[in-house]
Amino acid sequence: METLLQQIVNGLVVGSVYALVALGYTMVYGILGLINFAHGDVLMVGALVALQVVLFLQKAFPLLGAVPTLLIALTVAMAVCMALGYIIERTAYRRLRNAPRLAPLITAIGVSFLLQTLAMIIWGRNYHSFPQLITTTPLQPVEGVFITPVQIIILVSSALLMTGLILLVNKTRLGRAMRATAENHRVASLMGVDTNKIIATTFIIGSALAAVAGVMFSSNYGVAHYAMGFTPGLKAFTAAVLGGIGNLGGAMVGGVVLGLVESIGAGYLGSATDLCHLPSWAQSASLIETCANGGSFELLSSNYQDIFAFVILGIVLIFRPTGLLGERVSDRA
Amino acid sequence: MKKTLIALAVLGTTSGLAQAQEVVVKIGHVGPLTGNIAHLGKDNENGARLAVEEYNTKGITIGGKKVKFELVGEDDAADPKTGNIVAQRLVDAGVKGVVGHLNSGTTIPASRIYNQSGIPMISPSATNVTLTQQGFANIFRTMANDAQQGSVIGKYAASKLGKTVAIIDDRTAYGQGLADEVEKGVKAAGGKVTSREFTNNQATDFMAILTKIKAQKPDVIVYTGMDAQGGPMLKQVKALGIPAKFVTGDGGCTPEFIKLAGDAMSEAAFCTQAGLPLDQIADKTFKDRFKKRFGADVQIYAPYSYDAAAALIEGMKAANSAEPSKYLAALKKVQFKGVTGEVAFDEKGDTKFGAITMYQYKAGNWVALK
Numbered sequence: 001m002e003t004l005l006q007q008i009v010n011g012l013v014v015g016s017v018y019a020l021v022a023l024g025y026t027m028v029y030g031i032l033g034l035i036n037f038a039h040g041d042v043l044m045v046g047a048l049v050a051l052q053v054v055l056f057l058q059k060a061f062p063l064l065g066a067v068p069t070l071l072i073a074l075t076v077a078m079a080v081c082m083a084l085g086y087i088i089e090r091t092a093y094r095r096l097r098n099a100p101r102l103a104p105l106i107t108a109i110g111v112s113f114l115l116q117t118l119a120m121i122i123w124g125r126n127y128h129s130f131p132q133l134i135t136t137t138p139l140q141p142v143e144g145v146f147i148t149p150v151q152i153i154i155l156v157s158s159a160l161l162m163t164g165l166i167l168l169v170n171k172t173r174l175g176r177a178m179r180a181t182a183e184n185h186r187v188a189s190l191m192g193v194d195t196n197k198i199i200a201t202t203f204i205i206g207s208a209l210a211a212v213a214g215v216m217f218s219s220n221y222g223v224a225h226y227a228m229g230f231t232p233g234l235k236a237f238t239a240a241v242l243g244g245i246g247n248l249g250g251a252m253v254g255g256v257v258l259g260l261v262e263s264i265g266a267g268y269l270g271s272a273t274d275l276c277h278l279p280s281w282a283q284s285a286s287l288i289e290t291c292a293n294g295g296s297f298e299l300l301s302s303n304y305q306d307i308f309a310f311v312i313l314g315i316v317l318i319f320r321p322t323g324l325l326g327e328r329v330s331d332r333a
Numbered sequence: 334m335k336k337t338l339i340a341l342a343v344l345g346t347t348s349g350l351a352q353a354q355e356v357v358v359k360i361g362h363v364g365p366l367t368g369n370i371a372h373l374g375k376d377n378e379n380g381a382r383l384a385v386e387e388y389n390t391k392g393i394t395i396g397g398k399k400v401k402f403e404l405v406g407e408d409d410a411a412d413p414k415t416g417n418i419v420a421q422r423l424v425d426a427g428v429k430g431v432v433g434h435l436n437s438g439t440t441i442p443a444s445r446i447y448n449q450s451g452i453p454m455i456s457p458s459a460t461n462v463t464l465t466q467q468g469f470a471n472i473f474r475t476m477a478n479d480a481q482q483g484s485v486i487g488k489y490a491a492s493k494l495g496k497t498v499a500i501i502d503d504r505t506a507y508g509q510g511l512a513d514e515v516e517k518g519v520k521a522a523g524g525k526v527t528s529r530e531f532t533n534n535q536a537t538d539f540m541a542i543l544t545k546i547k548a549q550k551p552d553v554i555v556y557t558g559m560d561a562q563g564g565p566m567l568k569q570v571k572a573l574g575i576p577a578k579f580v581t582g583d584g585g586c587t588p589e590f591i592k593l594a595g596d597a598m599s600e601a602a603f604c605t606q607a608g609l610p611l612d613q614i615a616d617k618t619f620k621d622r623f624k625k626r627f628g629a630d631v632q633i634y635a636p637y638s639y640d641a642a643a644a645l646i647e648g649m650k651a652a653n654s655a656e657p658s659k660y661l662a663a664l665k666k667v668q669f670k671g672v673t674g675e676v677a678f679d680e681k682g683d684t685k686f687g688a689i690t691m692y693q694y695k696a697g698n699w700v701a702l703k
Contacts, residue, residue, distance in 0.1 A: 124372075127372070127561050129593050140574075146572060222568050267542075302531045302532070302541070302545070
């Protein structure tokens, strides 16, 4: 039982990071119909900038304390990523807004490579260890289930950020302008909405969330690296598609579902497909030796962790081509 | 017409002069210079580069001509497809020998290309057993292979550290091959493998598989893969409160691993290296020369990469020719004192003096166990 609970905790932590990044993909897609492949690399820039600031503060102001250091680093990282998001939109996407869809997609991939290469030049090829500012000594809320303070912070702060974003999009003037731009940016501009500004704002908000996700990722795993944005970027994109790309709620649901599926899949796929548990198979000549003394013959093991997640994605898309929450187009932002 | 003749004449004299001065012999190096183990690729390349530069200062003559060696570095990004492309590029560029590649997964497919073109290839770090068992006459390596390493890890884990062992590998040719050998070693020592789990060489989150392992309560967790995954993995072992000892192979036996695992490092962490520790290699000044030239610490296999490049050059010297077809026979018989110790190859191309060293983490460093 505690193993299952632990797997759920694992899944929720990973899932909430995916969800935060997925929001960035889905907001941009909702407004522009563009998949911003450079988004994962904005996460990387956020993490590495935060690392740089933390190292600087630790050297220059050693008495500052862990929490203020991390908060200052986070603020700087968010500011840098917001500027970066604006620059990316301005230089790489704005001029291509009316070009065929393939063109901005290619520039998106180009921007992704550019950011990675720049980060490699600036921060080098090595893995950097991210200072552990918040204790990693695990707590046990339930006997046998471990959760670190960093993971608790990740869960709480991503829930807060997501609620904040939903409120922003649904309750504020800016949010209304964003929704209007998403529905039809020509009509929105005729109604007096400065769509260029709204689109830039969308990129800025998405990049700020990516910066937060990057700092969370690095504090949790203790690493930062110029290529670290690729995997979370890909997973978050999957999560956005799973939840229904363009839909804010969908991105969150998709992220959490993907995290849980991966974690439970990796944890139980092996024993669920263990042929030694099936009496008729276990007695067969070819397996009797393998299964003796509590041995196992796992048909599918954690080998298939990633495949399992994509199989789920495939099944969802067959039955709901627009994703889990994809049909609520009016909510796009 | 007259002009052309003069031009030809000038051309003739300059190339004649160049020949009299020195001949450039190109030696290739391949390793991942981008991607998440680029730091290890650069380490290998620097090892080979130092060898080439030091031999150049000695002023070597081959076939009566003064020779200048030139290292052509290529990046395979630890990807087998890219590895094959750059291998072909080196062959086309006319290199006379290759040091590399770094990963077993890229070296094995690329070795076929070098074999077809007859160019000697010496890997300083690809430890998978298969590499030298393909019947290729021109493929060598300068450190021990995974059969030796895996059996040392397996036996040590199952006899010194506990009885039950969980094995995780990263599904690369290296990780998988080494994990298989570890499993054999554990069984040979009378231990039990509780489970084999898998991840990949891009992953950073291992909580799910570690939670599964935790439920089986093994005494030891063995990870066969690179430091980039191993360090964060050990951190997560601690975050889940797993009391097992942690052993990793040569891919994790780096200073980088210690940095990445941070405060999760304890005396319960072990690693092996297919070779000698840096302070036990024959050439005591290597470490400082390396640091002085590149401003970086040796990660793992730079000394073995140095010796791989040195072996190619020693082979050329012995045969008095830089032509692969002529010096290959001499390379097979070469024996000299390299920076790691004596260098010589057996009939398969494996090193004759392969050593395996077991390390334990103590007070901030990997410390070699006797």
